[in-house]
Amino acid sequence: MVRKLTLRQHDALIGLFLILPSLIIILGISLQPILSTLYFSLFEASRGINTPQTFIGLGNYVTLLTDAVFWAAIGRTLYFTLVSVGLELVLGLAIAQLIHTQPPGWRFLRTSLIIPWAVPTIVNGTMWRWIYNADYGALNGLLLQLGLINKYIPWLTKPELAMNLVILADIWHSVPFIALILQAALATLPADLEEAAAVDGANALQRFLLIRLPLLRPAILVALVIRTVEAFRVFDIIYVITNGGPAFSTVTISYLTYLETFSFGHIGRGSALSFLISLFTLVMAFVYIRILYRPEEKL
Amino acid sequence: MKNLKTPFALTIVLALLAGALGCQPAQQAGPATIRVLTMEQAGPTVEEMNAIVEEFNKANPNIKVEIEYVSYDALHDKITTAMASTPPAYDVFLVDDIWYAEFAKAGYILDVTDRITKDMRDKIFTASWDITTVGGKVYGMPWLLDEKYFYYNEELLSQAGFSAPPKTWEELVDQAKVIKEKGIVEYPIVWSWGQYEAAICDWVTLLYGNGGRLVDDSGKPVFNDETGVKTLTWMLQTIDEGITNPASVSYVEEDVRNVFSQGKAVFATNWVYMYDLVNFNAEQSQVTGKIKMSLMPAFANSGVQSATINGSMGFSVAATSPNKDAAWKYIEFLTSEDVQNRYSAHLLPIWQTSYQGESLNKLMGYTPANATTVPMFNEQFPFAHVRPKVAYYPEASKALQLALQLALTKQKTPQQALDEAAAKWVELAK
Incomplete structure (x- = not known):
């Protein structure tokens, strides 16, 4: 008995040692910056060494919340988030269902799904910038060969189109993520419920809507929360494909934060923006959990 | 099993700690490392810039220059981010004409007025000193004298x-x-x-x-x-x-x-x-x-x-760099008449003397492009306009x-x- 206890204590000590680095990392990398961002957001501070800082309380927040540029960016961010995550969920679910039926070559399909997801966002953005290029891009080449257009279209110069093009690039990148999560969840669902329903005369749509979808809800929740938070903070793909253009039509809230902080050097206002993004994200996650997460279900 | 696991776990912890400590710049007696940030766009190629670094490192065993490249559009924000840490992530960086006022005000770039020799003042185009001068003080060496x-x-x-x-x-x-x-x-x-x-x-x-x-x-x-x-x-x-x-x-x-x-x-x-x-x-x-x-x-x-x-740029020393003298030495080398003449295919020299008498013929012969670009520079540069120098x-x-x-x-x-x-x-x- 005694020997076992020391072993357990020994294990606990090693366990502590092993989580120490992650504890340090979590406290140092996430908590400390969040607190200093909050602190900075209360100052009128411009960039520089030994530059003066003036405490202005919530002044930065007031400036932002009364600024049309801020709300326009919020609007674009919500549009990006809703459209891209919505389409990604529908497509991801469809692909997951397809793989679940195990058609010929489904293993290959499942493996090749990883590729778009594995491509770093910056590389993905660069790739799509080339695809959309007006003079030598693949999109114009494809549409021209199919006879859908009769001359090359300068896609990225159209303010009404640019955001949708960024969304398309994001969907290509992120659908696999949702498809893989949902496919894994589908594989764990008990088959007998659906079989019983089929015996009782439920058709395929009813079985899908009334049995499969409710059972998938926890997996959908996980995918949605992760993707929505990611989409709401979208930055790199926009930076690479459009640089916020044309005419600011792809300036999202993160892009605006980047401009204010790094390009214009308004450290205080940039910090306030970062903090607002965190708050928005928190609210969204909360709403999702209330809607989709029921106490009797476990994630 | 236990005996095998413990050293294994400890090794991981030690490796992580070593990794964390490794981020601190080691204060060794070896050569001073100068980190340089420049751009890969509209100027000398990476091969040319690397060759210049190699020449410098060979001639200066006490200094080791490491060079990094970003696109022009990322350069400004990369510099301002780098300057947020002490010591800064870069000792030397390329500064566009339009950023000198902002960086000087922010205290990012070293005042090098006293380091400019009479020789430099006399032989470098007067107009190019305007690029790196803010409020009468010189904050860097002009380097890229360019225009569309x-x-x-x-x-x-x-x-x-x-x-x-x-x-x-x-x-x-x-x-x-x-x-x-x-x-x-x-x-x-x-x-x-x-x-x-x-x-x-x-x-x-x-x-x-x-x-x-x-x-x-x-x-x-x-x-x-x-x-x-x-x-x-x-x-x-x-x-x-x-x-x-x-x-x-x-x-x-x-x-x-x-x-x-x-x-x-x-x-x-x-x-x-x-x-x-x-x-x-x-x-x-x-x-x-x-x-x-x-x-x-x-x-x-x-x-x-x-x-x-007028799209000219200069090289400056980070005001908080621990190795200011070594950093300046590299800039002097990079912008010297000899180096600028030899690497002039995609960038023309800032030295007036390169365009005079015998030197002009030599400059025009350094690369095939120079025979066209050098006379073109002389013809076009009087018509080049600068953008406002405001913070x-x-x-x-x-x-x-x-x-x-x-x-x-x-x-x-x-x-x-x-x-x-x-x-x-x-x-x-x-």
């Missing part, structure tokens, strides 16, 4: 029946219409009018070529006057008439080079680096040997013979970029868009 040039594809132009390039923008439109009618290319001219600093550069070229100005003598924005509106309207018109490649509204200089290199445009404006790549580099260009440069056109009846943008330039520029984009995508009239940008400039100056 007018390029044309001689073969395609002669196919259209023209023996000489246009001298005015009106003449360019006339030639372009013939080129288009004959089906030689779909869009005769390509520009960099994307939502980047590049758009401001082309706008300044056209605005000053029409007798306009960005700001008046008191620093007040005047680009929204009649001339400014007329110039922007002209830009819009060339898109509508199919003379300007409509994709220009999303393009930067590298896109211009790609389109021009494929023979898809007869005219283009770009920095000096494009000439060598488009005319002599068969790997990257399908139009080698066919490209000529001529004086940048201006608008007829504007009283202006030619106008272009809030990045924000002012973004407002003007937005105005140009709003007008070029027809969401606002040129007058509306420019008025809004001018109002923003006034507000920023307060």
Whole structure:
């Protein structure tokens, strides 16, 4: 008995040692910056060494919340988030269902799904910038060969189109993520419920809507929360494909934060923006959990 | 098993700790490391910059230079981020003309007034000292003395029946219409009018070529006057008439080079680096040997013979660098007359003496491109205009970029868009 206890204590000590680095990392990398961002957001501070800082309380927040540029960016961010995550969920679910039926070559399909997801966002953005290029891009080449257009279209110069093009690039990148999560969840669902329903005369749509979808809800929740938070903070793909253009039509809230902080050097206002993004994200996650997460279900 | 696991776990912990400690710069007795940040775009190639570093490292065993490259559009923000830490992530960085006021005010760049020798003062172009001087103090060494040039594809132009390039923008439109009618290319001219600093550069070229100005003598924005509106309207018109490649509204200089290199445009404006790549580099260009440069056109009846943008840059030492002397030594080497002459294919020297007497002949012979670019520089540089040296330039520029984009995508009239940008400039100056 005694020997076992020391072993357990020994294990606990090693366990502590092993989580120490992650504890340090979590406290140092996430908590400390969040607190200093909050602190900075209360100052009128411009960039520089030994530059003066003036405490202005919530002044930065007031400036932002009364600024049309801020709300326009919020609007674009919500549009990006809703459209891209919505389409990604529908497509991801469809692909997951397809793989679940195990058609010929489904293993290959499942493996090749990883590729778009594995491509770093910056590389993905660069790739799509080339695809959309007006003079030598693949999109114009494809549409021209199919006879859908009769001359090359300068896609990225159209303010009404640019955001949708960024969304398309994001969907290509992120659908696999949702498809893989949902496919894994589908594989764990008990088959007998659906079989019983089929015996009782439920058709395929009813079985899908009334049995499969409710059972998938926890997996959908996980995918949605992760993707929505990611989409709401979208930055790199926009930076690479459009640089916020044309005419600011792809300036999202993160892009605006980047401009204010790094390009214009308004450290205080940039910090306030970062903090607002965190708050928005928190609210969204909360709403999702209330809607989709029921106490009797476990994630 | 236990005996195996414990050392294993401890090794991981130690490795993590060692990794964390490794981030601290080691204060060893070895050579001082100088980290340099520069750009890979519109200037010397990476191979050339690496070769210069190698030469320097060989000649200076006590100093080890490490060099990093980013695109021009990432450079400003990378510098400001790097300066947030102590010691800064870079000891030396490339600074654009338009950032000197901002960086000097922020205290990022070292005042090197006392390090400038009389020899440097006398032999380097007076105009290039303006690049790195803020409020009478020198904050860096001028390095890249550049401006936008007018390029044309001689073969395609002669196919259209023209023996000489246009001298005015009106003449360019006339030639372009013939080129288009004959089906030689779909869009005769390509520009960099994307939502980047590049758009401001082309706008300044056209605005000053029409007798306009960005700001008046008191620093007040005047680009929204009649001339400014007329110039922007002209830009819009060339898109509508199919003379300007409509994709220009999303393009930067590298896109211009790609389109021009494929023979898809007869005219283009770009920095000096494009000439060598488009005319002599068969790997990257399908139009080698066919490209000529001529004086940048201006608008007829504007009283202006030619106008272009001065896009010069300098190298500066980070004010908080622990190795200021070594950093300065590298900058001195990089900008020395000898190094600049030898590496002049995509960048011309800042040294007046390189363009005089015997040196001029030598400079023109260093690379095949120099025979054209060196005389062209002498001809064009008197017409180069600088952008305002103000600490809030990045924000002012973004407002003007937005105005140009709003007008070029027809969401606002040129007058509306420019008025809004001018109002923003006034507000920023307060």
